[in-house]
Amino acid sequence: MRPIPLSLLAAAALASQLVGVLAQSSSQTDDTGTIINASPASSDSDTQTDRTTSTASASSSNSLALTGTATTTESANFESPVYSPTSQIRVTTRSSSTTNTDTSSSTGSGSSTSSSSNTNSNTHSNSTVTTSSGRTTTQTITTITGGDSSTSTRTTGSATSSTSTGPVPSNTVPCNNYPEFCSRQYSNITQICAHNSYFSVKNNAASNQDYDMHTQLDDGIRMIQGETQLVNGTMYGCHTSCDLLNAGTYASILSQVANWVESHPYDVVTILVGNSDYEKGVTAKDYVQPFEESGLMPYLYEPEYVPQRRNQWPTLGEMILSGKRVVAFIDYNANQTAVPWLLDEYTHFWSTPFSPTDPDFPCSLQLPLHLDNETAKEEFMYIANHNLNVRFNLGGYNILIPDTYHIQRTNGKYDQFGQLGAMTGNCSEIWNAPPNFLVVDYYNRGDPKPGSVFEVAAKANNVTYNRQCCGNGNGGDGSTGTLSATMSMLVCTVAFSLLLYFVSS
Incomplete structure (x- = not known):
């Protein structure tokens, strides 16, 4: 089967942006156990009597x-x-x-x-x-x-x-938004991942998120994930093809995360690198430069064990105190000997099926291959992919796009068919623990209201979600019908382009 020409993808990208402009006009955008005595920075008195007691x-x-x-x-x-x-x-x-x-x-x-x-x-x-x-x-x-x-x-x-x-009380400062998390292991917390986090380009139907990464992190997203491609020696964040959606250099993308991490000292953030060019020989070493240029290096966590099993991870409090608050994984061609801070995803996580099209969302182990269920349950963390897609067959080419028409249901908190709440409960029952990361599209949309994905995670963590979501209080874009129409128009455009291509060849 012939590959789709780059010129065709470029035409589709242009059509996507034109369609996005049309859609934009009709859519609505819906926080040491050692006691340290306090001392004032300055005082007019030379002699002082100071007594400090706290309970x-x-x-x-x-x-x-x-x-x-x-x-x-x-x-x-x-x-x-x-x-x-x-x-x-x-x-x-x-x-x-x-x-x-x-x-x-x-x-x-x-x-x-x-x-x-x-x-x-x-x-x-x-x-x-x-x-x-x-x-x-x-x-x-x-x-x-x-x-x-x-x-x-x-x-x-x-x-x-x-x-x-004596023993110090539960923390009043939250770690990843919850004081309870400070004493919990990194591997014992359920968090939300924004699927294709940096593909939030306005007026581009290939996007998977409504808000930029800074807003995502503000709202409670704690895993940044997306595809990357090496083009002429520079790493970019590209969706399928850099002609279709290019979010910029990977260094610039990571620098946005670094800026947020620097201003939020009580948070631990995870980065999952999608190495789309692994079959072309791109390895972990090719990511050293963008990470160095981003300003993230001082924060990158290096595990004590390789691989580090589920019960060997530090608590969030330990990571925060050490300053190593960014955990980076890569899906393919890891090399923890040469790049110890870029961890091999599939020796630490297993995952449910990618790009799911089944709204029932079975909680079955897809990757890594040949991993038995018992080892997965006892030694691995796991990622649940809960981003529903629609499959189109155009001229022999399979195209997957996010199912935005059902996005409220997909991100819903209830124990009902197709909802995130149901999948999380099902996974917990099967694997004796909830997923460590829930991967979602358009995290700000849900049922019964924006932020339902965070309610699902809070329930899995046995804490209460009481924050405002999303986008600085703006509930996000609820116009799923309009966006679905936008996607349909994009598909029609691509189909027409493919038809012209085949007729002319």
């Missing part, structure tokens, strides 16, 4: 209840979480069945007291700080998580500081 308690539906010292520090300029080499991370016993949750129960108590010659006082309560002084410039930072009981005494000159701590 807090927290409980959640995951049966984790801790009482102890809530730790805060103060800094004039906050850039990143405080890291202490003596920090110890509390990891509770984990149990994954049909929800991602911590099931252990523990209690503790503690306090922190320090004194010196001082006339200024600070009071900490429930991880907040109130400062009273003549002239002070401060900003409160709440630490991520804490360590075991310890007591230390330090004497400097005539001042003596004594600190006694």
